[in-house]
Amino acid sequence: MLENTFSTAGGNGQTFPNRTLSRRSVLKFGGTAMAAGVFAPALAACSSGSGSGSTSSSSKDLSYVIMGTSTYSPIWDAESKQFQALFPGTKLNRIAIPAPTWSAYVDDLKVRIASGLVPDIIQVATEGMYTLAATGILHPLNDYIATDKTYIDSYYADVNPNFPDWLKLTSPPGSEVYYLPGEDQSMCMWLNMKLFRAAGISAPGEDWTWDDFLAIARRIKSKTGAYAYTCDYGSYQGIQPWLQTNGGNQMSADWKTVTMDTPENAEAAEFVRMLVQDGLAVAPSPSFDDFAYQAKGKVAMVGCGRWEIIEARQYQVVDDLQIVQFPIKKQHGSPVGWDSYGISTTSPNKDLAWNFLKYLTSVEYNKTFAQLPSPAIPARTSIATSSLFTANSPAGTTELLKALDYSTPIPSPINNDAIENTLQTGWADIVTGSVSVSAGLQQLQEKMSEQLAS
Amino acid sequence: MARMSVRETRGGTVRIRPRHTASGPGRRTDTARARRRQETLAGYLFIGPATVLFIVFLGGPLLAALIFSFTDWQLLGPIHFVGLSNFRSLFSAQVLQIFGNTFYFTFGSIVLHIVPGFCLAALVVRLRSKTLKYIIQTMYVAPFLLGYASAALLWEYMLNPSFGPVPYYLHKIGLTLPFAGLLNSPAWAMPTLLGVDEWATFGFLFLVLVAGIQQIPEELYEAASLDGAGPLRQMFRITIPLSAPTIFYAIIVNFILAFQIFTPMYIMTNGGPLGRTESMVQYIYQQAFQSFQIGTASALAVASFIIIALLTVVQFTLGVRLVRRATGYSEAGR
Numbered sequence: 001m002l003e004n005t006f007s008t009a010g011g012n013g014q015t016f017p018n019r020t021l022s023r024r025s026v027l028k029f030g031g032t033a034m035a036a037g038v039f040a041p042a043l044a045a046c047s048s049g050s051g052s053g054s055t056s057s058s059s060k061d062l063s064y065v066i067m068g069t070s071t072y073s074p075i076w077d078a079e080s081k082q083f084q085a086l087f088p089g090t091k092l093n094r095i096a097i098p099a100p101t102w103s104a105y106v107d108d109l110k111v112r113i114a115s116g117l118v119p120d121i122i123q124v125a126t127e128g129m130y131t132l133a134a135t136g137i138l139h140p141l142n143d144y145i146a147t148d149k150t151y152i153d154s155y156y157a158d159v160n161p162n163f164p165d166w167l168k169l170t171s172p173p174g175s176e177v178y179y180l181p182g183e184d185q186s187m188c189m190w191l192n193m194k195l196f197r198a199a200g201i202s203a204p205g206e207d208w209t210w211d212d213f214l215a216i217a218r219r220i221k222s223k224t225g226a227y228a229y230t231c232d233y234g235s236y237q238g239i240q241p242w243l244q245t246n247g248g249n250q251m252s253a254d255w256k257t258v259t260m261d262t263p264e265n266a267e268a269a270e271f272v273r274m275l276v277q278d279g280l281a282v283a284p285s286p287s288f289d290d291f292a293y294q295a296k297g298k299v300a301m302v303g304c305g306r307w308e309i310i311e312a313r314q315y316q317v318v319d320d321l322q323i324v325q326f327p328i329k330k331q332h333g334s335p336v337g338w339d340s341y342g343i344s345t346t347s348p349n350k351d352l353a354w355n356f357l358k359y360l361t362s363v364e365y366n367k368t369f370a371q372l373p374s375p376a377i378p379a380r381t382s383i384a385t386s387s388l389f390t391a392n393s394p395a396g397t398t399e400l401l402k403a404l405d406y407s408t409p410i411p412s413p414i415n416n417d418a419i420e421n422t423l424q425t426g427w428a429d430i431v432t433g434s435v436s437v438s439a440g441l442q443q444l445q446e447k448m449s450e451q452l453a454s
Numbered sequence: 455m456a457r458m459s460v461r462e463t464r465g466g467t468v469r470i471r472p473r474h475t476a477s478g479p480g481r482r483t484d485t486a487r488a489r490r491r492q493e494t495l496a497g498y499l500f501i502g503p504a505t506v507l508f509i510v511f512l513g514g515p516l517l518a519a520l521i522f523s524f525t526d527w528q529l530l531g532p533i534h535f536v537g538l539s540n541f542r543s544l545f546s547a548q549v550l551q552i553f554g555n556t557f558y559f560t561f562g563s564i565v566l567h568i569v570p571g572f573c574l575a576a577l578v579v580r581l582r583s584k585t586l587k588y589i590i591q592t593m594y595v596a597p598f599l600l601g602y603a604s605a606a607l608l609w610e611y612m613l614n615p616s617f618g619p620v621p622y623y624l625h626k627i628g629l630t631l632p633f634a635g636l637l638n639s640p641a642w643a644m645p646t647l648l649g650v651d652e653w654a655t656f657g658f659l660f661l662v663l664v665a666g667i668q669q670i671p672e673e674l675y676e677a678a679s680l681d682g683a684g685p686l687r688q689m690f691r692i693t694i695p696l697s698a699p700t701i702f703y704a705i706i707v708n709f710i711l712a713f714q715i716f717t718p719m720y721i722m723t724n725g726g727p728l729g730r731t732e733s734m735v736q737y738i739y740q741q742a743f744q745s746f747q748i749g750t751a752s753a754l755a756v757a758s759f760i761i762i763a764l765l766t767v768v769q770f771t772l773g774v775r776l777v778r779r780a781t782g783y784s785e786a787g788r
Contacts, residue, residue, distance in 0.1 A: 107743050114529045135530045227616060233724075276634060282616040283634040286724045287607055298617065418745040425726045432634030434727035451745065 062352055063093040064121035065112070067105040071310060072096075075372045082368065083359050090352065095119060101234065102127040102337065103417035113137055120347035121356055124179075126337040127412045127420075129170035130255075133178045134414060138342040140176035144354045152180075155361050158380045160184065160404045166336070169255070169409055179340035180357050183369065183376035185305040186403035187241045187334040190394065191322045195300040199223035203322050203396075210245075210271060213301075213327040217280040220300045229301045230282040230290040231272055231431055235423050236335055236410055237303045238284060241326045242268040244333025244408060250423060250448070251411040258452055260423075261445040266437050267329070273431045284428040291315075306400055307375040309393060321394035325403060336407030339376065377401060419451045516759070523752035530746075540753035548729070549737070549754070555644065556713060556734040562648045563712035567659045568705055575663035576693050591664065595657035605654035606721040613637055613646065637723050643731045647718050654718075655711070659704045666700025667693060702773035706766055713762055734758050 068076075080092045099105035106128030112118075113135075124132050132138060145152050156163065163181050171178060191203060199220045204212055217228030232238030235250070243249050248264030251257060259265070275281035282288065282299065291308050293299045295315035302308065303326065312318050326334060341360055343353045359365055366380040370389040377400055378384045390397045413419065423444060430440035523540055527533040543549060574594070581587045597605060612620050615635030624631060632639040636646040670692065678688050694701075716735040719725055725732030734754065742751035 103744075107746075110529055110746065111743065137530075279633070282614075283638055285610065285614060285635075285637070287610050287721060288614065293617065415745055418740060421724070421740065421744055425724050425729075428638065428724075429727045432638035432727065433632075434634075434638065434640050454745065454747065 060089045060349075060352075061091045061093060062121065062349055062356055063095065063119035064123065064356070065095040065097065065109065065119045066123040067099055067102065067125070068096050069098040070096075071373070072375070075369060075374065078368045078372060079360070079365060082364060083356060086359065087352065087355060092356075093119075101236075101417075101420070103420050106131060107417050110135075118344045118346050120344060120349055120353045122342050122344060123182075123339055124342065125339050126166075126170055126410055127416050129179060129340055130172065130412060131414045131416065132342070133170070133176075134172045137344055137346075138178040139345045139347065139350060140178060141180065141343065141354070141357075142175070142177055145177060148358065151358065155180075155380075158382050160379075160381065162336075162404070162407070163338075166338070166409050170340075170412065179342045180361055182339040182341060182360055182379050183374070184336060184338035184379060184404060185307070185376045186336050186400050186407050187237055187303060187305055187326060188323045188396075188399050188403055189326050190294070190302045190304050190308055191324060192294050192297060192300050192317075192320055193322050194297055194320045195220055195224050195226050199300075204324055204327070206325050206399075208324070208327050210327050210329045214275075214280075217275065217301075221280050224300075226297060227282050227293075227299045228280045229275060229303075230288065230293065230299050231276060231284045232290055232303060233284040233286050233288065233424055233428060235420050235427070236337065237305065239423065239427050240335040240410060241303055241333060242272055244335065245326055245331065246329040247331055247333075249408065249411065251413070251452075253408075255411050255413040256452075258445055258448040260448060261438075261441045264330075266441055269427070269430050269437045269441060271329075273433065273437065276431050277433060283432050284424075294321075306377050306397075310373050310375055312394065313373060313392065318392060318394055323394050323396035323399045325399055332403075332406045334403040334407045335410040336404060337410045338379070377404075413452055415451055415454060419448050422447050422451060519752040519755045519759075521752075522748050523756050525749045525752075527748040528746045529748055536749065540749045541757070543750055544753065544757050551729060552732050552734055552737050555730065555732055556715070558644060559648065559651075559715055559733065560709060560712040562645075563651055563715075564705055564708045566648060566652045567656060567708050568663075568701065571656060571660045571663050571704070572697070572701060575660055575667050576689060576697075578664060579667045591661070594660050597654050598657035600654070602654055602717040603721060606650065606718045609650045609653070609718075610637070610722045638727050640727045640730050643723055643727055647722065647731055650718050650722070651712075651715070659708055662704050662707070663697070663700060666697045666703075669700075670696045698777040702769075702777055705773070706769055709765065709769065710762060713758070 084090055097105050097108045099108055102125040220228045243265055246264045246268045248262050276283050290302045291311040294302045295317045341357050343350055347353050366378040366383040370378045370383050384401055426444040429435045525533045526536045578587055578590050612618050613636055615621050621631050636642040674692050714735050715733045719731050719733045719736045723731045738751050738754045741747045
C-alpha cells in the first residue's frame with residue numbers, strides 16, 4: 001500500500017561515460033552518491049515543515065495517515081465508501097500505522113514526515129497533538145471553521161463540553177486551531193461478572209473506594225483463586241487512573257513540570273505495590289495480554305477504555321463483562337485522550353481535505369463508527385448514548401461517557417514517548433519491589449524532568 | 455571477450471591474463487587497450503550492485519551517523535553543529551551502566567554459546583548413529599529458526615510469575631522465585647535474558663562449530679587411537695587445536711551479534727528492572743526514535759561501532775596467534 005501511496009523520485013538516466021574508468025572516477029561517483037544518500041533525508045526533514053510535496057498526485061486524491069491494523073478495516077472501508085458517495089471520483093489513499101501506542105504512532109509519523117512523506121490529512125491523538133502542531137506542518141483551520149461556523153457550532157454542541165479547553169492545552173500558544181476533535185477515550189474498570197458471582201459479590205457502585213476494591217480483590221482471590229486485577233504496563237490504563245483518583249498526576253496541569261514525587265503519587269504507588277506483593281494483582285509486564293486472561297476467567301478486573309470491546313467480542317464474553325467507574329481514594333479521575341484530524345500545510349487539496357474532516361465529524365460517520373467494532377467512543381454524545389453504540393456492549397458502557405466529565409487530558413508534552421517509556425519502566429520497578437516507593441518516585445521525578453527539559 | 459589463461463602465482467592467488475591473438479604491433483596495442491577497457495568496465499559492473507548497496511545501506515548511513523554525531527538534530531527542525539558535546543554523554547552514569555550491561559550480556563553470551571556449543575558439537579560429530587546426529591542437530595537449531603521476537607514473546611509467557619509454567623513447576627519442586635518474577639528481579643533479569651538468548655540462538659553457532667569439527671580428517675583420530683590416545687587426549691590434541699580457526703570465528707561472530715542485542719530487552723523487560731537489562735542498541739533506538747536526539751544517538755552509534763571494531767581487531771590478533779600456536783602453523787613453516 002505504501003508503495004502505491006508514496007511516489008518515489010524518478011531516476012535521471014545516469015550512465016557511465018564511454019571512456020576508461022579509473023578507480024578515482026568510480027570513487028568520485030560513489031562519493032557523490034553517498035553524499036546524496038547522507039544528506040537527502042536531512043534536507044527532506046529540514047524542508048518538511050515548509051513546502052515539501054504532498055503525497056497526493058491528483059486534485060481528486062486525498063492521502064491520510066491513521067493509526068490501526070487490519071482489525072479496523074471495516075471502519076475504513078465504510079468511511080471510504082460514504083465519502084466517495086459524497087464526493088464522487090475522490091480517491092482516498094490510506095496509510096495505516098500499526099503502532100502499539102499513540103506515542104509510538106507519533107514517533108513513526110515524525111520519521112515519515114522527516115523523510116518528506118507528508119499526507120494531506122493527519123490523524124493524531126492527544127499524545128502527539130502539541131508536538132505536531134508545534135512543528136509547523138499543520139495548516140490552521142480558522143478560515144474553514146469561520147466559513148462553516150454553523151456546522152462547526154452544531155458539532156461542538158454535540159461533543160463533550162470540555163473539548164474547547166482540552167484543545168487549548170494541546171495547541172501551541174496563539175489563536176490558530178489545527179484540529180477537529182474526533183473519537184475519545186476514558187478509563188473505567190471492566191469486571192468479569194462470572195468471577196464476581198462466583199465470589200458472591202455484586203458489581204460495586206459508582207463511588208466505590210480503594211478500600212472496597214481491596215476487600216473485593218481479597219474475596220475474589222480467596223473464593224475463586226483468580227487474580228483480582230492486572231497492573232497494566234501502559235501509563236494510560238495502568239498508572240494514570242491510580243494517580244488521578246488520589247488527586248495526583250505525573251505532571252502539572254500545563255504539562256510544564258513533572259510532579260511524580262508527591263505524597264498522593266507515593267500513596268498510589270504503595271497501594272498498587274501492595275496489590276502485587278499480596279498476590280492479588282498480576283505484576284506489570286510489557287507484553288502481557290490482560291484481556292485474554294480476563295476472558296478466560298483468570299483475572300477479575302482490568303482497567304481499560306473502550307478498546308477492550310474488540311477482544312470481548314472476539315472471545316464472545318461481552319455478556320460476562322460489566323463496566324464501572326474506577327475506584328476512588330480522594331476523587332473520581334480518569335485520563336482522557338481523543339483522536340484529532342489536521343490538514344498538512346503542503347496539501348494541494350486543502351478544500352477537499354476540509355470536507356473529509358467535516359465528514360469525519362458528521363452524524364453519518366459517527367453512526368457508522370458506533371456500529372462497527374469501534375475501539376473508542378464516538379465524539380458525538382447523541383450517538384455515543386444511543387443504542388447504536390451500546391448494543392452488543394457490556395452493561396455499564398455509558399459509564400465511559402460519564403468518566404469524560406471528570407477526566408484530565410493525558411499529559412502529552414513534546415518528547416512524550418520517551419517520558420512515557422521512563423514512567424512505565426520506573427513504575428514497574430516500584431510496584432514489583434525492585435526499588436522503594438520514595439526512591440523510585442524520586443528517580444522518576446529527576447529523569448522525567450530531564451527529558452521534559454531536553 | 456578475449457580468451458583467458460589462468461595460472462597459479464607464488465602468493466597462491468589466481469591471476470587471469472588475456473591471451474593476445476591479433477597480428478601487427480599497432481593493432482595489437484589498440485585491441486589490448488579496448489579489451490582492457492572492456493574488462494575494467496565489466497569489473498566495475500560486477501562490483502556495481504554491491505557497491506551501490508554498500509553506499510545506500512552501509513557506507514551512507516555510517517557517514518551520516520558520523521556527521522550527525524556532531525550536531526543537535528532532532529529530526530523535525532534545523533541542524534546545528536555542536537562539536538563534541540554529544541560525545542560527553544558517553545561518560546554519564548546511565549550510559550556507563552548501559553555499556554556495563556552490554557558487556558555483561560556479550561561476554562555471558564560468548565561463554566554460554568562457545569563452551570557448551572563446542573562440547574556438544576564435538577560429541578555430535580563423533581556419534582555413530584546418523585539419525586541421532588540429525589535429531590540432535592535439528593533439535594538445537596529449531597529455536598533459531600523460530601525468530602528472536604517470537605522466542606522472546608514465548609519466554610515472556612513461560613516466565614510470567616502469575617501464569618507461566620516455569621515459575622509454576624519451579625515452585626512445585628520447592629524453588630521460590632522473586633514474587634514479581636525473574637524478569638522483574640534486578641539480580642535475575644539479565645541472567646534470565648542470557649538463558650533465553652542461549653535457547654534462541656545456540657543453534658546457529660552450534661552448527662558452525664559442527665561444520666568446523668567435521669572438517670578434521672578421520673584418519674587423525676584413527677592414528678591417535680592406534681597410538682593409544684583416549685577420547686580426552688584426542689579432544690585436547692586433535693579436536694581443539696584443529697578447530698581453533700572455527701572457534702575463533704564463532705567467538706568473533708558471537709561478540710558482534712551479542713553486542714548489538716536488542717530484541718529480548720525490548721520485548722521482555724523494556725530495559726528494566728532499574729535499567730539492569732538496557733542494552734546499548736536499545737538505548738540508541740530510544741534516543742533516536744523516542745527522544746529524537748539524533749545527535750546523541752549517532753554519537754552512541756559511532757562509539758559502539760568503534761568499540762566493536764577495536765575489540766574485533768584485538769580478538770583477531772590474539773585469535774590468529776592462538777590458532778597458529780594451536781595448529782603449529784608459523785611463518786617459517788609456510
